[in-house]
Amino acid sequence: MIPGSGRRQFTTLDAVLLVAIVVGGAVLFRRVRTDLVYNWDWSIIPQYLFRRDAESGRLTAGALILGVLTTIRLTFWSAMGALVIGVFVGVLRVSRNRAVQLFGRIYTEVVRNTPPLVLVFIFFYFVGNQLTVALGIDSWIRNAGPGTRRVIGILFSEPQRFAEFLSAVFTLAVYEGAYMAEIIRAGVQSVPRGQSEAAYSSGLTRFDQYRFVILPQALKTIGPALAGQLISTVKDSAIVAVISVQELTFRGLELMSATFRTFEVWITITALYLILTGGLSLGARALEKRMHSRHHA
Numbered sequence: 001m002i003p004g005s006g007r008r009q010f011t012t013l014d015a016v017l018l019v020a021i022v023v024g025g026a027v028l029f030r031r032v033r034t035d036l037v038y039n040w041d042w043s044i045i046p047q048y049l050f051r052r053d054a055e056s057g058r059l060t061a062g063a064l065i066l067g068v069l070t071t072i073r074l075t076f077w078s079a080m081g082a083l084v085i086g087v088f089v090g091v092l093r094v095s096r097n098r099a100v101q102l103f104g105r106i107y108t109e110v111v112r113n114t115p116p117l118v119l120v121f122i123f124f125y126f127v128g129n130q131l132t133v134a135l136g137i138d139s140w141i142r143n144a145g146p147g148t149r150r151v152i153g154i155l156f157s158e159p160q161r162f163a164e165f166l167s168a169v170f171t172l173a174v175y176e177g178a179y180m181a182e183i184i185r186a187g188v189q190s191v192p193r194g195q196s197e198a199a200y201s202s203g204l205t206r207f208d209q210y211r212f213v214i215l216p217q218a219l220k221t222i223g224p225a226l227a228g229q230l231i232s233t234v235k236d237s238a239i240v241a242v243i244s245v246q247e248l249t250f251r252g253l254e255l256m257s258a259t260f261r262t263f264e265v266w267i268t269i270t271a272l273y274l275i276l277t278g279g280l281s282l283g284a285r286a287l288e289k290r291m292h293s294r295h296h297a
Contacts, residue, residue, distance in 0.1 A: 042264055
């Protein structure tokens with residue numbers, strides 16, 4: 001670190017690592033070009049990103065971009081549900097009531113130690129389908145007007161695949177919520193005890209203590225961890241491809257089967273995931289810096 005500059009100095013170790021990465025990449029590229037019997041064809045990829053509509057002539061989203069949009073919707077709703085679950089269970093985990101604490105711990109331990117693929121099938125077969133039928137959601141969507149169906153398609157998914165989408169949201173919300181609960185528990189416990197005692201002395205209810213005093217202070221500590229969990233939600237959303245949710249990974253599987261362009265399709269999908277997660281990382285970093293500057297202002 002250069003004194004007073006806040007910048008890390010480029011060391012000999014950094015140079016060695018950089019050279020090793022470049023040499024390793026060059027060797028890998030050479031082996032792929034010479035030893036791998038594969039005819040590369042990147043010309044088919046652009047049409048699956050954006051294509052021109054035959055009737056209107058307008059540029060529309062291709063299969064992969066549609067998958068990205070579904071992944072974004074899925075991540076958004078799952079993250080919202082996970083945050084609600086995480087706050088609720090995280091508060092239970094620090095409750096003075098032993099029974100309430102035990103309930104929160106059982107939830108987090110069971111979910112965190114269960115493979116997400118198992119949760120996907122449980123929610124799809126035993127919750128998603130049954131819930132949509134019991135609540136009459138399927139019949140409501142079938143009888144909905146064009147405007148309503150269009151709104152459902154924009155905010156959620158294709159109306160005919162709403163049950164699968166709902167199951168995926170439930171699964172990811174429950175799964176990610178267990179991790180968010182532990183993050184929030186740690187954040188709440190990091191707030192000095194005197195803060196809650198002062199809030200109690202001021203006559204605030206337990207709910208208002210968390211709402212106005214404890215959780216806002218905990219957020220400063222757990223913000224980066226929550227952002228990291230949000231990025232994990234983007235990556236974990238790929239697991240719901242097994243129940244035919246039309247997200248990015250499922251679209252990639254379809255294209256690979258149709259075109260046999262295995263490497264081109266999966267390299268493109270990897271790049272799209274990196275764009276999504278990288279954008280979230282940059283946004284989270286900017287928000288963290290802004291909160292930090294306000295805290296020291």
